[in-house]
Amino acid sequence: AQKVTQAQTEISVVEKEDVTLDCVYETRDTTYYLFWYKQPPSGELVFLIRRNSFDEQNEISGRYSWNFQKSTSSFNFTITASQVVDSAVYFCALLWMDSSYKLIFGSGTRLLVRP
């Protein structure tokens, strides 16, 4: 079965702290795609990153970095030197590789960055 687990429901940090959001996935496919989306208080879903199962290189984009480990089925997201504008709900998602091509979302982690 395809499943995405984000065990952290809410995280609260003080500005400039580093924070890691965990994502664990389950899939029987050997080829799969993982995503992170951000949902700020305004409600839209903003694409952050896409990763395929054959590319285990970690990625860094400014203050954001992602650690993909197939051995532990994890795709964790770290924000370095967090800012108030990072406050949002963050979703990890797995692409379902059947005919629907739907995204299987985790339940989301609400991040609150306090000034």
Add this chain to the structure above:
Amino acid sequence: EAQVTQNPRYLITVTGKKLTVTCSQNMNHEYMSWYRQDPGLGLRQIYYSMNVEVTDKGDVPEGYKVSRKEKRNFPLILESPSPNQTSLYFCASSLMRGRSPGFITDTQYFGPGTRLTVL
């Protein structure tokens, strides 16, 4: 600007009054999909379309209809809305790559969401 647009953004209606939520994308994407987001249930797929005139049910299609007469538009129709359809609705689109049966969708980009309340 490449984008997915939805209208209306907010809608309050009454039970049984037919409504349509429009979705349009300007990226020439083949794949389009509707999701609803509910507290505690996350995002669930309602319907999807892989190209013009090709639509299929997702996980929660009951009470909804869709059509895909043009590549850019994918409206969501609620023929007789009920209070349990109160939700936040998202339209998404993406490129399709490859050939059947080996299609793969590229990144799904989402519209801004439509918050629907059915009284």
